[in-house]
Every structure is written in structure tokens, then in C-alpha cells.
Amino acid sequence: MTQTPIDRLARATPPTLSRKVRGLSDRAIAWIFVAPTIFLLLAINIFPLIWTVRLSFTNFAANKPNAEVKWVGLRNYERVLTDEGIWASMTTTAHFLIWTLFFQVVIGFTLAWLINRKFRGNDLLTTLIVLPMMLSPAVVGNFWTFLYQPQIGLVNYVVELFTGTPASSFSMLGPGGLAPWAIVIVDTWMWTPFVMLICLAGLRSIPDYIYEAAEIDRASKWRQFWTITVPMVLPFLMLAVLFRGIENFKMFDMVALLTGGGPGNETLLTSIDLKREAFEKWRTGYSSAYAIILFVTVFGLASIYVKALNKVKER
Amino acid sequence: MTGFLTGLLRLRRGPWEMLATILIALGVVMLMQPFFLWAYTWSFLVTLVGTVMFIVVSHFPE
Numbered sequence: 001m002t003q004t005p006i007d008r009l010a011r012a013t014p015p016t017l018s019r020k021v022r023g024l025s026d027r028a029i030a031w032i033f034v035a036p037t038i039f040l041l042l043a044i045n046i047f048p049l050i051w052t053v054r055l056s057f058t059n060f061a062a063n064k065p066n067a068e069v070k071w072v073g074l075r076n077y078e079r080v081l082t083d084e085g086i087w088a089s090m091t092t093t094a095h096f097l098i099w100t101l102f103f104q105v106v107i108g109f110t111l112a113w114l115i116n117r118k119f120r121g122n123d124l125l126t127t128l129i130v131l132p133m134m135l136s137p138a139v140v141g142n143f144w145t146f147l148y149q150p151q152i153g154l155v156n157y158v159v160e161l162f163t164g165t166p167a168s169s170f171s172m173l174g175p176g177g178l179a180p181w182a183i184v185i186v187d188t189w190m191w192t193p194f195v196m197l198i199c200l201a202g203l204r205s206i207p208d209y210i211y212e213a214a215e216i217d218r219a220s221k222w223r224q225f226w227t228i229t230v231p232m233v234l235p236f237l238m239l240a241v242l243f244r245g246i247e248n249f250k251m252f253d254m255v256a257l258l259t260g261g262g263p264g265n266e267t268l269l270t271s272i273d274l275k276r277e278a279f280e281k282w283r284t285g286y287s288s289a290y291a292i293i294l295f296v297t298v299f300g301l302a303s304i305y306v307k308a309l310n311k312v313k314e315r
Numbered sequence: 316m317t318g319f320l321t322g323l324l325r326l327r328r329g330p331w332e333m334l335a336t337i338l339i340a341l342g343v344v345m346l347m348q349p350f351f352l353w354a355y356t357w358s359f360l361v362t363l364v365g366t367v368m369f370i371v372v373s374h375f376p377e
Binding site: 007082090093097293296304 | 335359366
């Protein structure tokens with residue numbers, strides 16, 4: 001009989017130790033396996049969170065570790081919540097959030113509805129549509145800066161082709177109010193396939209017999225769409241909206257590479273603003289309060305997201 | 316509406332979760348709207364109350 005490494009290890013274990021292990025309950029063994037994960041979770045996630053909450057009540061600055069740290073109570077929160085600059089970055093984030101969600105839902109749902117039909121090359125087309133989602137946001141940010149270049153970029157030439165506006169007369173990422181739309185276009189290009197996939201899952205979960213029953217009742221295609229398709233895909237669509245909403249609320253990498261928050265503060269999203277406050281201005285206590293405000297908002301949205309997810313699971 | 320209010324009085328999960336969800340959504344809207352600074356100032360409190368309420372009421376019976 002051949003011996004496996006486990007058999008050899010079992011034989012090599014001293015009898016006193018093996019007796020101890022054999023005496024452990026299932027619950028204890030489960031804890032032994034789970035303990036490293038719980039320890040890492042506490043060390044990497046929970047402890048920094050608690051520490052950030054603590055820092056948000058102080059005037060601590062990370063670049064002055066030896067300076068006296070004073071307890072300032074709720075003053076950091078008061079300052080963040082009355083700061084018009086941060087309010088402006090919140091509205092910039094809202095513009096980004098609303099328009100990306102709008103375009104992604106409209107285009108994503110339309111694509112899913114079209115792809116859901118049976119035709120030749122369906123699988124290949126789905127794979128091609130999904131490709132942008134597979135790319136790294138850093139890569140996407142970098143190559144769209146080239147596409148948006150006024151002199152060599154493809155985007156300006158396409159605009160010139162359709163509108164007649166000279167390619168070098170405007171810059172998508174420069175001053176002129178186009179930059180907030182430039183980041184909306186890139187995010188929509190990248191993440192519409194995700195919304196499409198979720199909508200497709202929703203459309204494919206609708207049983208055919210419901211449509212057959214509607215056909216027997218002589219319901220028109222338009223009525224079938226509004227009374228069967230839309231209500232049954234809605235929970236999935238809501239899930240996609242919440243997920244993309246949370247992700248875009250935290251958006252950093254792609255926009256940081258595309259515009260860095262500029263020109264001026266035109267594309268200064270909250271995450272980029274927070275990074276400036278924390279690691280450029282070194283206002284650690286203040287930026288901790290800022291981070292906690294964003295965290296509570298994302299946590300609240302995530303709670304709704306989990307609730308929506310459970311509703312979809314129940315179907 | 317009556318069912319919703321009865322559910323609230325009987326501490327049922329559904330209506331309380333709905334109320335917490337409305338508070339969170341209201342807080343997010345207040346945080347990101349560009350019209351009133353006072354709404355932005357109070358948004359965090361509304362979101363925090365909604366979020367804490369959501370955590371508490373998710374332990375209520377169905």
C-alpha cells in the first residue's frame with residue numbers, strides 16, 4: 001500500500017499531540033481554521049477603521065508625528081460639513097454618478113435586450129462587448145488620455161468628421177467644461193457591459209410560458225415589454241444600479257489618471273479630494289472625518305444593496 | 316399605508332427597513348445636491364441615523 005504525505009505526517013506526529021488533536025470538538029477545529037482569517041480581518045480592516053474614527057476627533061497630522069495631538073471633538077466633522085469646497089466635490093461626484101448610471105442603464109439594458117435574441121455570432125458579439133470591462137482602470141485611464149489628445153487623439157477627429165468643428169479647436173480634458181463629460185464617457189464605455197450582463201441574466205430568468213400566456217391573451221409586444229419584461233428585470237437592474245453607484249461613488253484610479261481632478265476642480269471627485277487632503281495637505285484628523293462621512297454613506301448604500309440582493313435571490 | 320403604520324407599531328422588519336432605506340437615500344441626496352448648504356450640512360446625520368437604524372431593525376421579526 002502506498003503512503004500519502006498525509007499518512008506520513010500522521011505517523012510522524014507525536015502520540016501526545018495526536019491525542020490532544022483527536023480530543024478537539026468540531027467547533028474548536030472550525031475555529032482553528034477560521035482564526036487566521038478573522039485575525040487578518042481585524043488587523044487589516046477593523047483596526048484601521050476604529051483608528052480612523054479615533055483620529056477624526058483629533059488634530060493629528062501624519063507629517064508631524066511628534067507634534068502634540070489635541071482632542072477636538074466634533075470640530076472636524078463640523079468643518080467638513082460646512083466646507084463649500086467639499087460640497088462642490090460632492091456635486092461633481094453627483095454629476096458623474098447620475099450621468100454614468102443613466103447612460104449605463106439605458107445602453108446596458110438596450111444591448112441586453114438585443115443580445116437576448118437568438119442570432120448567428122451572438123456569443124462572439126457578447127465577448128466583444130464585454131472586453132472593456134476586463135481591462136484595468138489604470139490602462140483605460142491612460143489610453144483614453146491619448147484618445148482625448150487634441151492633436152493626435154481619435155475622439156477630436158471623429159467629432160470633426162460629424163460636426164465640422166476643427167479637431168484642434170477644443171480639448172476634452174482641458175478647460176471649457178468638457179472634462180466632466182469626458183470622464184462620464186470613459187466610465188460608460190468601460191462599465192456598460194457589466195450592466196448589460198446583469199440585465200441579460202434578468203432577461204434569461206423570465207420563463208417563456210409567461211410570454212406564451214400573454215400571446216394567448218393577445219397582449220401586444222409593447223404591452224408585454226412593459227408588463228412582463230420591465231417588472232421582472234427591475235430587481236436585477238436595481239442591483240446593477242446600486243453596485244455601480246457604490247463603485248462610482250468611490251471612483252479614483254481611472255479619473256486620477258485621466259484628469260487628476262482638473263482642469264481646476266472640474267473633475268475633482270470626493271475620493272481624489274480626500275487623497276489631496278490626507279496625503280498632500282497632510283490634514284490627517286480632518287481627512288479622517290471626511291473619510292468617515294464617505295464610509296457611512298457607502299455603508300448605508302451597501303446595506304440597501306444587500307437587501308436588494310436578497311430579494312433577487314428569493315426569486 | 317395602514318399596513319405600513321401597523322408594521323411600524325408592531326416593530327416588524329419590513330416597514331422599519333423601508334423607513335431606514337428612505338432615510339439613507341434622503342441622506343445621500345442631501346449630501347450630493349447642489350442647491351442648499353444646510354441640506355449638505357445635515358446630510359451626514361440623516362445617513363448615519365438611517366444606517367444605524369437599518370442595522371438595528373434588520374434583527375426585528377418578519
